[in-house]
Amino acid sequence: MSRESLEARLRQIGAERYHDKHPFHHLLHSGGCTPDQVRAWVINRWAYQAAIPMKDAAFMSRCTDPAMRREWRSRIEDHDGGVEEGGGIRRWLKLAEAVGLDPDFVASGRGVLPATQFAVDAYIRYVRDMPLLQAVASSLTELFAPKIHEQRIEGLLQHYDFASTESLSYFRKRLTEAPKDVAFGLEWVLTHADTPEKEDMAAEALIFKTNVLWAQLDALHSAYVEPGRIPPGAWHPGEGLA
């Protein structure tokens, strides 16, 4: 009973706060972004993508249970991949190339908005330092990811010339990877959040994570859409092109 109510509570957080609600995503998926706005998104979201394996390693560095580490390890494998074929990170650079950016420029992390980097770094620290229950619960935004990825694939293919099976392979791959990860994480949280206090902690962690995602889009929107004030040191259109 308590498991069901907690799961409903977590899903409600997603319904209210997940970044699929952010106006930047509406703009992006409906074809309303300029090429430079798409580039700004690709450059800044890189900072998040590149940090995910470090976040997962931070989790494993505090996880004393080998069985749980084994489950978690596949997340790093998904993003880093093998030497030859690479993983999610390399697929993101395919997208960077497709929108006309130099992948080495994107991979350098230069031009990323400071607010984005702060949010990403806060996520790594959270997973490293907070109670294990909250470290796991913060990953549960993956519950809501397949829907936004499906919308994105459809919207980008419909509206932008750069969109293709190859350039969007990152998102398509996540459609199968994310559900596997989140099934384990959700089960773990529902099992371990066995007091009202712990249920609150799990909900807080998921809210924190939705804030991490939302803050990145706010920074992006502010710099490149409205009011369009690019902060010192951040990427300017024309830089980093292939």
Added chain:
Amino acid sequence: MSRESLEARLRQIGAERYHDKHPFHHLLHSGGCTPDQVRAWVINRWAYQAAIPMKDAAFMSRCTDPAMRREWRSRIEDHDGGVEEGGGIRRWLKLAEAVGLDPDFVASGRGVLPATQFAVDAYIRYVRDMPLLQAVASSLTELFAPKIHEQRIEGLLQHYDFASTESLSYFRKRLTEAPKDVAFGLEWVLTHADTPEKEDMAAEALIFKTNVLWAQLDALHSAYVEPGRIPPGAWHPGEGLA
């Protein structure tokens, strides 16, 4: 030229300070340990084994280079292994069973000497917090590991009934795993320690790590050999038997 002198300096640190020189290892490998002294070693060394994947994850959590993370990931795979077959940690519990201990007791970490746990925790923190060069250099005790593992396999097989291919499989597996890891780490350190100051840093890191290993055996020797004063809360002979 500088590479060669640094490698020689690092190897000299091993020659002087690696824990193959510790009297406990001489006792163990020459058949001089009582069954309870062997058990105390298995219980305490568990704390170190169990922490190694966490240490390697701590390293990966700060490593921004996907290629380097890919190389490092195999260390965690070696120790945690797969769900079915397990890895080095599970092989260590085979040794625990062979010496008459309840593997669940050993895996619980109960009875581990506080000084051992402090040393192990210091190693994880070092790898997480110190400059990357030193985090890598601290792993280079693996340069000296195959020799001690060979001595150990030979000595244990010769002197103890519990020793068998299965119970010693941990050490035999490390004979092939360690050289692969250390080849990468050594090359990286020799390439990146490109100033006298950085050479000193690399040497200090390796000294730190030899101290981590040596301190564990000092604590073990003091508690269970001479003077044989077991600290409060630590394992007593008779506890945790299968």
